[in-house]
Amino acid sequence: MTGKILILIFSFLFFTQTTAAFSSAADKQFERLANRYITELLEMNPEWATNLGEHRYDNRLNDYSLAGIKRARDFTASYLVQLKRIPLARLSKVNNIDARIMRDNLEYNIFQTDVLREYEWNPIFYNVGTAINNLIARDFAPLLTRLRNVKARLEAISDVVAAAKTNLKNPPRIHTGTAIAQNKGVIGLIREELQMFVDKEPSMKAELAPSQAKAIAALEDYGKWLEKDLLPRSKGDFRIGDAKYRQKLRFALESDLSKEELLRRAEADLRATQIVMHQVALPLYKQYFPNEKNAAKLNDKKLVIKSVLNKLAESRPTNETIVGKATENLKATTDFVQTNRLVTVPNEPVKVIVMPEFARGASVAYCDSAGPFEKRNETFYAISPTPKDWTPQRSQSFFREYNDYMLNDLTIHEAMPGHYLQLMHANRFKAPTMLRAVFTSGSFIEGWAVYAEQLMAEKGFGGAETRMQQLKMKLRVIINSIIDQKIHTTGMTEKEAVAFMMNEGFQEEGEAAGKWKRAQLSSTQLSTYYVGSVEVNDIRRAYESKHKGAVDLKQMHDKMLSFGSPAAKYVKEMMNLR
Numbered sequence: 001m002t003g004k005i006l007i008l009i010f011s012f013l014f015f016t017q018t019t020a021a022f023s024s025a026a027d028k029q030f031e032r033l034a035n036r037y038i039t040e041l042l043e044m045n046p047e048w049a050t051n052l053g054e055h056r057y058d059n060r061l062n063d064y065s066l067a068g069i070k071r072a073r074d075f076t077a078s079y080l081v082q083l084k085r086i087p088l089a090r091l092s093k094v095n096n097i098d099a100r101i102m103r104d105n106l107e108y109n110i111f112q113t114d115v116l117r118e119y120e121w122n123p124i125f126y127n128v129g130t131a132i133n134n135l136i137a138r139d140f141a142p143l144l145t146r147l148r149n150v151k152a153r154l155e156a157i158s159d160v161v162a163a164a165k166t167n168l169k170n171p172p173r174i175h176t177g178t179a180i181a182q183n184k185g186v187i188g189l190i191r192e193e194l195q196m197f198v199d200k201e202p203s204m205k206a207e208l209a210p211s212q213a214k215a216i217a218a219l220e221d222y223g224k225w226l227e228k229d230l231l232p233r234s235k236g237d238f239r240i241g242d243a244k245y246r247q248k249l250r251f252a253l254e255s256d257l258s259k260e261e262l263l264r265r266a267e268a269d270l271r272a273t274q275i276v277m278h279q280v281a282l283p284l285y286k287q288y289f290p291n292e293k294n295a296a297k298l299n300d301k302k303l304v305i306k307s308v309l310n311k312l313a314e315s316r317p318t319n320e321t322i323v324g325k326a327t328e329n330l331k332a333t334t335d336f337v338q339t340n341r342l343v344t345v346p347n348e349p350v351k352v353i354v355m356p357e358f359a360r361g362a363s364v365a366y367c368d369s370a371g372p373f374e375k376r377n378e379t380f381y382a383i384s385p386t387p388k389d390w391t392p393q394r395s396q397s398f399f400r401e402y403n404d405y406m407l408n409d410l411t412i413h414e415a416m417p418g419h420y421l422q423l424m425h426a427n428r429f430k431a432p433t434m435l436r437a438v439f440t441s442g443s444f445i446e447g448w449a450v451y452a453e454q455l456m457a458e459k460g461f462g463g464a465e466t467r468m469q470q471l472k473m474k475l476r477v478i479i480n481s482i483i484d485q486k487i488h489t490t491g492m493t494e495k496e497a498v499a500f501m502m503n504e505g506f507q508e509e510g511e512a513a514g515k516w517k518r519a520q521l522s523s524t525q526l527s528t529y530y531v532g533s534v535e536v537n538d539i540r541r542a543y544e545s546k547h548k549g550a551v552d553l554k555q556m557h558d559k560m561l562s563f564g565s566p567a568a569k570y571v572k573e574m575m576n577l578r
Contacts, residue, residue, distance in 0.1 A: 026090035030099055034433040037079050047131040053374030059152035061131055064163035073113045080106040097570045098435040105439045108251035121171045121236050123179035126164040128157060129186040136197045140376060147204045154215040161222040172238035174520045176231045183223045190215055238520045242489040252524040253443045253531045254567035259485055266481045277471040280464055281308040309506055312465055316403040319385035326383040327352045329411035336461050337417050343557035346424035348377050350415055355384035364402040365410045367419035372437035381415040401508055406469040408462045409453050418449035425561035440565035447532020450477055475505040481530035487519045535568030542577035
């Protein structure tokens with residue numbers, strides 16, 4: 001008996017050691033492949049590299065030529081073949097997830113090139129404004145160094161214009177029209193915004209001037225071509241259709257939710273949220289309109305909700321006060337998160353800034369955090385006065401929508417405990433490769449920010465007034481997801497979409513019209529927020545179920561945010577939740 005036991009022990013040890021050796025070998029093979037891939041990927045995509053904080057290629061633009069697109073496609077396919085040779089089952093848990101993230105992104109890139117083929121029909125694909133702006137917007141290196149790289153990129157703009165003229169065939173009219181407007185903005189950026197930085201470094205004025213002139217001339221010629229040549233023959237359909245939408249939805253959202261399940265949940269959540277919104281609005285309605293005793297009116301959900309939202313819109317910021325109010329909100333939300341022990345607050349600085357003029361008009365706020373390769377970890381919470389050319393009436397309408405209570409909600413979403421907090425937690429995650437830092441999940445990032453709004457309202461921040469705005473934002477998130485798929489797969493019209501947004505989401509007509517335009521210009525992106533929030537809430541429910549309801553929110557949230565910014569399904573897996 002003893003001999004048999006010894007044989008079993010030795011067999012077990014041999015099997016364990018052999019398995020560990022195979023696992024170690026597979027991990028090393030994967031890590032070498034992944035690290036080489038990222039290095040070569042960033043060199044091949046210099047504009048993206050700059051955005052991520054890798055500045056070795058700041059003097060170059062992407063290769064937009066057909067040869068460059070083919071080279072990128074072949075590069076992607078080669079790495080996909082190599083990755084599939086590595087046995088995923090033998091990888092560590094971290095590497096296993098990162099290998100799946102890498103695989104999905106490689107397959108998505110091939111899908112974009114082979115099936116979506118935006119380089120053929122989307123002139124917005126050739127907008128290099130961000131590539132220039134990223135070199136001047138953040139103080140990551142001496143201004144002289146950054147301006148020299150700007151000069152090199154300006155010299156390359158004519159190549160991008162030439163590629164666009166060669167590649168573009170039959171765009172949708174909305175895309176060409178938008179590209180025409182954006183192109184004018186890029187010219188303004190180079191002629192005016194850039195000049196402010198050149199003035200700070202007089203030694204570059206004479207050197208940079210010819211490159212500025214060359215780039216402006218190329219873009220002005222491109223603008224004329226867009227208007228006179230491409231626009232008249234822009235007859236393509238902006239709708240991508242059901243088959244492509246299904247494929248893109250899986251890739252873009254990294255979710256296992258089907259299109260049908262997503263729609264079912266969204267429509268159910270729409271009805272449930274409207275009911276809750278009426279419950280929250282009713283006491284406020286009675287407070288604002290104490291003489292109203294008509295039972296029919298009190299039971300009219302939409303009347304009560306609209307009346308309360310109109311009343312809340314009376315308390316709103318102005319161009320002169322919005323930045324100061326956002327700064328006060330940031331302090332208030334930070335204190336609230338710490339006092340209520342909702343999640344660990346980062347030590348890294350976050351600064352409220354005035355949104356640059358060229359970026360205004362589309363949204364009132366955004367979070368701009370440093371890329372994962374950036375040495376200076378700065379985060380800016382940009383808040384927007386209205387553009388200088390807006391009429392007083394348009395500015396008033398804008399601030400009615402983004403009133404004082406909505407500003408509370410925006411600060412939560414963009415900064416605390418939303419994007420800024422989540423991204424600072426993500427930066428602390430360390431893995432053998434940078435894959436997870438490079439390929440972040442938009443649905444998880446946006447999902448957490450939407451969940452953060454819900455969490456703060458749930459805990460009472462800002463009272464019932466802020467809760468109303470959070471619920472209005474939740475309706476917007478839900479409706480975005482519904483119209484996204486209905487527009488692209490079932491032919492929902494502009495009239496139907498705008499009416500749906502205004503009647504069911506209580507949106508202003510201008511906001512609904514802007515969303516219709518955005519839905520034409522993109523597909524699946526509008527579903528990011530809702531899908532992400534659904535899946536983050538699913539994680540919370542699974543965690544509460546596992547712990548029988550006895551949950552320390554701070555502990556749960558810190559754990560949830562400790563794995564970087566992967567898709568929610570991977571967070572759930574790392575937390576050992578079903």
